[in-house]
Amino acid sequence: MPVSAELATFSDRLFVAAAGIYALAMIFHAVEFSAARAKVPVLVGAGAPDGAPEEGPVRSRPERFGRMAVAVTVLGAALQLASIATRGIAAERWPLGNMYEFISAISVAAVGTWLVVLRRSPAARSAGPFVLFPVLVLMALAGSVLYVPAGPVVPPLRSYWMSIHVSTICISSGLLVVAGVASLLFLLRRSGRLDGLAEKLPEADALDRLAYRITIVAFPLFTFAIITGAIWAEAAWGRFWGWDPKETVAFVSWVIYAAYLHARATAGWRTGRAAWVNVAGFATIVFNLFFINMVVAGLHSYAGVG
Known part of the structure; x- marks a missing residue:
């Protein structure tokens, strides 16, 4: 089977980019987690001048980091899915033929599961660092000792x-x-x-x-x-x-x-x-x-x- 070297290289770069983005998301989650008990300041319209619009709750800095972590995780999952798809196109086969590809697929499945959990239960976000850590460990192993160039199976x-x-x-x-x-x-x-x-x-x-x-x-x-x-x-x-x-x-x-x-x-x-x-x-x-x-x-x- 022919292998597109350029597309395979692009797939590898997407994989590395996804891992880096997951690491950034884990850092954002960790910032939120470290200040999980910080109080959220609230501005209400009761003390505002007459005629001034009431303002809703102001998100704390940790909460903003948590929300950024989720957004960044979505981006990482998209890049990893693109990495899997382009590797399959490059090798002209289903991209689950070796441990590198297998672990990459497990990782993105875990991340996708976590995003669904957060969609349904945002309060679970404080567990984010502990979910992304094993994903990063798996991806580090896949991208180093388990890496196999794209090719036939x-x-x-x-x-x-x-x-x-x-x-x-x-x-x-x-x-x-x-x-x-x-x-x-x-x-x-x-x-x-x-x-x-x-x-x-x-x-x-x-x-x-x-x-x-x-x-x-x-x-x-x-x-x-x-x-x-x-x-x-x-x-x-x-x-x-x-x-x-x-x-x-x-x-x-x-x-x-x-x-x-x-x-x-x-x-x-x-x-x-x-x-x-x-x-x-x-x-x-x-x-x-x-x-x-x-x-x-x-x-x-x-x-x-x-």
Whole structure:
């Protein structure tokens, strides 16, 4: 397959620009978070001269930084989506054929999830630095040690199932990143430790509900991804399931998330214990993403750095 070097280079530059913009957004979020308890000055018309128009609330400087953080994050997500699209056009294939592309897609899915959360619950904005930090870590790894130049993929990946299975895995994994961070913050908020930090986070109940609602959306997508992966495995390798390391850990993740949803709906488990189960599921997602893809040999080894 021909590769447009100029377009591939442009895609890489968009990726770097998106990472830089996310870093700026995280700084803006951190400024707002550091002054989360600052009082917001309010100007009211009661003390204004007769005939003067009443003025609404004046946003504090931290709040302005928070709003700028959201706007900058939207710009970063747009640039990252453009990076993924131009890489696919440059290589003339679906742009999810290696770890660099896979992590880029997971990152933008996590950022997109976070923007939807903020649209529905602006009060969650104080968690912004903690959501963007793992995204930046993922992008730093993808752009350095996991980077692969745009090019054709190995024969097992030349299937329309890649666009279905891998895309669904990326979207569900991005959702679960945000859910995992929410559960971790819930446990921190509820623990009573680091009071100066924890008290600036969203309320514990809000974080718990956020993790639960995101997981409810992510779990069916993750289930669908496992099913389509099995169908693809039958077409490529002649069997639906072979307990390959990646398949096994994905199944373990599925069981843990199913247990979390069950535990979250069970009286007596709706507090810290269910959140720990969700964190365990998040840990298996990270383990599968890095250790299984990069260290353990198996039928999915082609999904590694090469």
